[in-house]
Amino acid sequence: MSAVRRSAKALAAGAVLAAALALAGCGSSKPKPAELGPPVALLPVHQAWHAQLGSVAGMVLVPAVHGEAVVLASEGGTVTGLDARTGGGLWRVQLDARLAAGVGTDGRRTAVVSKERQLIVIENGAEKWRRQLPAQTFTAPLVAGGRVFVMTGDRAVMAFDGETGYRLWNQQRQGEPLVLQASGLLTAVGDTLVAGLSGRMVGFDPDTGAIRWEAPLATPRGSNDVERLVELLGGVSREGNVLCARAFQAAVGCVDASRGALLWTRPAHGAQGVGGDAEALYGSESSGTVQAWKRADGAPLWTHEQLRYRSLTAPLVLGRSVVIGDETGQVHLLSREDGAPLNRLSTDSSGVAATPVAAGKTLVVVTRQGGVYGFRPD
Template sequence: MTSRQNRWTFLGGALLAATVLAGCAGGTARPKPAELKPVVPVVAVRQAWTARVPAVNFPLQVHAAGGQVLVAGSDGTVVTLDAASGRELGRASVGAELSGGVGGDGRVTAVVTRANQVVALEGGRELWRHRLPTQSYTAPLVAGGRVFVLGADRSLTALDGQSGALLWNTQRPAEPLVLRQAGVLLPVGNTLVAGVAGRMIGVDPDTGDVRWEAPVASARGTNDVERLVDLVGGVSRQGGVVCARAFQTAVGCVDTAGGSVRWSRPANGGTGVSGDGERVYGTESDGRVLAWRADTGDRAWAVDALQWRVLTGTLVLGRSVVFGDSTGLVHLLSREDGSPMNRLTTDSSGVAATPVAAGNTLVVVTKSGGVYGFVPE
């Protein structure tokens, strides 16, 4: 089974079918990664605390805001942690396995279950549930007293944050395949920005009306798998400019003021990007780490030392670009030239989600449910 195929799921009309693309004949094995060279730490970092959640086997998006971190396990356990100390502030269970999460606004927390239910929590208790007509692998966006949900078929749904009442829903023409991982969904000013196939769209959050569409990537190839493109989370946002990746196709930046594409460049990765205003950073499917100039999209630097390792999306933190790998290591590279600045260890189960920063703490979650907090020394 190729890395491109195993993340796609067939759609039947507007509903996801249970069929997942099977393995293909003639596939080649992933080459063995080279041994890592020792790293002399340029930035001093220490592990400050650890915590635990149940195992993570879904596309978790860790949410950090106001000094708190929201994490979840696949079994439906949702945990709130204090980012500075790792102290558990709250724990709840939605009683069902998750397919998407976690979203929150400091008051309401929302996740999506494999049974296609959006579940909202407040203070450890369930507020409401709303059944979707399709699956969702993207963390709900909780903002402005509403909960916005991006469906796997790239439909958009807005729900009242306190009651779960349907406010509006938009449907797109059905695609035969969808990507089984988190997509793009974020607020930019008074516009809801979402990824639909290879396009970034701007939506009126009050009505669901589409204000603009911007093509980040176009379909290519000769079959459904190769021709379909989809934007993946996370993104780099600098003011009104949002940069995103189209799965195994391209990386591009869009000015959300009017939906104009600033640039788009071919790229072959499956994880989200990050940026700092000067460069956009991402990891490719072959384990290379790339940086593009934020103004033109020209290549700024490339690192091959981690080639053929399975890497997460990137996080810009201080002087570093941070990401995890499937062995549980966390890599810190220089934003300027990609040189190694430090390497951190967690457990051997592999990093489950793109690392996040909460206050002064770097938070990393592993597939076995380990939550690690790192701070500068």
């Protein structure tokens, strides 16, 4: 469920709009999902381990993977690295802060953001430094190249020195008066830092913050602030230099990030990011329909309707399956070829909190109450 917040000064003060977006499928009159029946395990998978983290329901969690390790954080300030092969703890830090967003890591340094708008960096199992941010952020920091990059809710992109926490540069962009309480687009493609700003994919020089290119995936339209909200969402699909993403409730599209050229865009109505492979792009629409598009030009490939009204996560492409979690804690494995069900896995009933991730041969799923589940193929 995506909520909306006021941008700029109101966001910096933590002001919240009164309602979550009905547009995102969160309205009280949401139709009842259809019964799924017993799962058919055409792709045999078993639960290998289970760990407990702490509730993540009040933060925007993006699990970070580095090799066989997965790094997670709870709203209560616990940040931990787990061995995805066994579920055993590699390290654990308890911060004196409640967290709003995370996690970013390069395997050496790990970064999260607190509800008090502090960027906190951890190294060698201990807090290394923290810096006050000018506004709240719901996007996990990006840790790369000895730096920590942050995108705040008022559309500022900043770079900090990973060793000292010194702010290297700050780029501020004027935008719409609302922002999503959801993970935005912040990633690296080659030597370019890529951020999503008000419907546009923007490429930055990571050393100076200078803008190299801009590519519009969607243009704000509508008669009110909510209808004009077209933020680019976190959860992207990259193949080489081509980066594909979703603009909230507006479109999906792909950009050649080596030169900032928009390759294609197609109307789509979803509130979660996308996944993909070399041939296709996959996404869950706000209705719960799962859609596949041809990666080359955006032509529709298939549609899966059985998961409608289940508040789905963004998809993960893993092997021959598309993996999607839902609000009841079920994890659905669909065929990449045609969307046919391959298996259904169970966690707890609190709901899947973030897009599932793959660490080595393990599928890792985190629930809202902090259950962490590791699944492996038989």
